[in-house]
Amino acid sequence: MRRIVFFLYLGWCLPLGIAFPRATVSLATSLGQQIIFENRNRNEVADLIKLLQGLFPTLNFIRHPTRAGFYIVGPRSDIIEVKTIVPKLDVLSQSWTLEKPCDPNVLKTMTELFPQAVIDGDFVRFVGSPFEAEVLQNLFETGRLEIP
Numbered sequence: 001m002r003r004i005v006f007f008l009y010l011g012w013c014l015p016l017g018i019a020f021p022r023a024t025v026s027l028a029t030s031l032g033q034q035i036i037f038e039n040r041n042r043n044e045v046a047d048l049i050k051l052l053q054g055l056f057p058t059l060n061f062i063r064h065p066t067r068a069g070f071y072i073v074g075p076r077s078d079i080i081e082v083k084t085i086v087p088k089l090d091v092l093s094q095s096w097t098l099e100k101p102c103d104p105n106v107l108k109t110m111t112e113l114f115p116q117a118v119i120d121g122d123f124v125r126f127v128g129s130p131f132e133a134e135v136l137q138n139l140f141e142t143g144r145l146e147i148p
Contacts, residue, residue, distance in 0.1 A: 034070075035070055037089070039091055050112065051113050052085075054113050060073040088129060090129075094127065100119060110140075117136075
């Protein structure tokens with residue numbers, strides 16, 4: 001009877017020495033968390049991941065393979081902060097209209113993080129949660145992407 005030997009290498013199990021890529025974060029200081037949305041579809045979650053990656057560059061976001069959600073890997077303090085924001089994001093989407101900013105850098109950031117936004121004359125129209133509207137308004141006013 002043969003035994004299968006497993007080796008632990010930077011958090012990955014390797015059967016019989018088959019190599020996998022190294023982890024990109026330190027496993028000693030990082031945690032993982034699964035986030036599942038009830039009121040969002042998978043396409044909306046993909047847009048939310050882009051927004052959250054801009055707000056939290058220290059976190060790794062991995063889209064859930066079957067449900068409207070994602071996994072987070074990173075520092076505990078940032079994961080806790082994301083978990084406080086998620087209820088604000090998991091609401092039914094609404095239509096918003098905001099004044100268009102003049103700064104081209106702000107417009108570029110907006111189109112990267114809010115692909116659903118449509119520029120219509122002097123206004124920007126998009127569908128999203130009130131929290132997303134606050135983040136976008138704050139981006140327009142300050143020119144920086146930060147949590148309101």
